[in-house]
Amino acid sequence: MVLLLTDVFLLLTQILLWIVVGFIIWYFLQNILKKEFLGLLVLLLFLSVIALSFFRGGIDEPGSILEIVWRLLSFPLTPFGLGMILLSAILLGAVKAVWAKRLIMIGLVLLAIGSLPVVSYWLAQELEIEATELIAPLRVLDPGASQVIVLLGQNTTRLQLKPRRDTPPTNPPKIERPVTPFQFEVLSQLPIQMTEAGDRIVYAAQLYREEVGRGIDTLIAVSAGRRADRIKKEGENREDISEARDIQTMLTRTFNIPEDDILLDHNNGNIHSSAVEVKKLLEERQINYGQQIILVGSALNMNRAALTFQRVFDESCIGVRPTDFFSIPTPDSLRRVASGRDLIERDVLITDILPTVDAFWLSSKAFQEYLNALYYFLRGWIKPLTVLNPRCPLPQQVPESRSRIRSETGTSSETGVSGGTGTSGGTGTSGGTGTSGETGTSGETGTSGGTAGGTGTSGETGTYGENESPSRTESPGQRW
Structure with missing residues (x-):
């Protein structure tokens, strides 16, 4: 007592x-101190943070001093911070002029509009449409090259207890509501807990299986630094407390991906440093990635991420594979490729015009992405008007003969007929230009025809079983 x-x-x-x-x-x-001096002091501090970010990493690097100071200084620039300041100014009577009060009311109305689900959905959809437009087919890798999937994994998993590594305390103190040894064992054995952005991990594992199913040597490069909210204990190093380690655990235990096929980047803080560190990692390991990588990340910032990786991986093909979508493409953009039940449309609800916290959060997230893109442009990390993926094939360059032949449907796209062992497009040959239609389609070097069934081929030597994933040896050209 x-x-x-x-x-x-x-x-x-x-x-x-x-x-x-x-x-x-x-x-x-x-x-x-005079108010003029305080204003000048805040301005100098603001400019100092911007200047230091050019030499000590980005202001969006999680957990860094610059990131913390920037969050404090830029709080009035965020929708929530601006709303709090404007509302406080009105309630405290700090604003006397009529025009100023009207200006503040306009600002508050705009913030209220940002809290409407229909508005936040539109803001997110605009960013995600940019990510969707970057999706394109990939090249066939040169012999001996490995397909590298880069997973931007920061903030995809949650902080949680780990299996015991030290001995339990011999004389534990008396505390209220203690965790029992059994409860600790249960909590420490939980699977990796994912955040709302955790579907990036699932998608990266899916892409890995697809590439391996094609007979391609595939690696996953996980880029995720240490957790900013995790206290580093004595005897721990950066690798022990990095989020990349948790993602590796999930990929190996949940998706059965070999640990040798996973590369870890523990040093990243933002997207730019992820690109730099991943490239350095591939060069240090002397990994031949065939001047092509698959980039998996959030759809909201995928345009910025793709431009950043394109800038770092100069003259390489960046295969954009966004996920973590908040929206779907507009019906008008889908009508050329989907109809009937395939045309998924979002219905507008009456609740979409009622302000919600989630809508305000999404609007703020979209607004923050525009600010981050502006910062990356000022740093010279991205060039918004550059042509992305100069070495990637354009969608119209992919021959129709690359489309898969389905043995169970009896049709193969529009080129021929396939049954259990039927032919697809006859026995068409390939030449400089080739023909497609009833006489088969042409690839670059091989024939397009053969059989489509248990052992059918389509331009290559791959097999398509009814319940098997495709496995083929591809000739130089394009692939989906």
């Missing part, structure tokens, strides 16, 4: 001291 009273007294003393220190600082700033 005596010890408890002493602790309370010390805590109250600390609180009182902090109040005294805060009052002294407030009095000094309020009565001694």
Whole structure:
């Protein structure tokens, strides 16, 4: 009891001291320093953070001092921060002029509009349409090259307990609501907990299986740095507390991906540093990636990520594979490729015009992405008007003979007929231009025809079983 009273007294003393220190600082700033000087001081601090970011990494690097200071300084620039400041100015009567009050009311109305689901959905859809437009077929890798899938994994998993590595305390203190040894064992054995962005991990694993199913040597490069909200313990290093380690655990245990096929980048903080570190990792390991990578990330920032990787991986093909969508393409953009039940449309609900916290969060996230893109442009990390993927094939360059032949449907796209062992497009040959139709389609070097069934071929030597994933040896050309 005596010890408890002493602790309370010390805590109250600390609180009182902090109040005294805060009052002294407030009095000094309020009565001694002029407002013009304070404004100049804040401006210099703001510019100093911007200048330091050019030499000490980006202001969007999680957990860095620059990122923390930038969040504090840029708080008034965010929709939530601006709304709080404007609302406080009105409630406290700090604004006297009529025009200023009207301007503040306009700002608050705009913030309220950003809280409408229909508006936030549109803002997210605009960014995600840009990501969708970057999706394109990939080249066939040269012999001996490995297909590298880069997973931008920052903030895809949650902080959680780990299996025990040290001995339990011999004389545990008496505390309220303690966790029992059994509860600790259960919590520490939980699978990796994913955030709302965790579908990036699932999608990367799916792409890995597809590439391996084609007989392609495939690697996953996981780029995720240390957790900003994780306290580093004595004896731990960066690799022990990085999020990349948790993602690796999930890929191996949940998706049965060999650990040797996973490369880890523990040093990243933002998208630009991810691109730099992944390229350095591939060069240090002397991995031949065939001047082509598959980039998996959030659809909201995929345009910025793709431009950044294109800038770092100069003259390489960046295969964009976005996920973590908040929207779907518009019906008008889908009508040329989908109809009937394949044309998925989002219905507008009456609740879409009612402000919600989730809608405000999504609008803020989209607004933040525009600010990040502007910052990347100012840093010279991206060039918005550049042509992405100069070495990737255009969609119209992919021959129709590359389309898969389905043995169970009896049709093969529009080129021929396939049954259990039927032919697809006859026995058409390939030449400089080739023909497609009833006489088969032409590839670059091989024939397009053969059989489509248990062992059917279509331009290559791959097999398509009814319940098997495609496995083929591809000739130089294009692939889906």
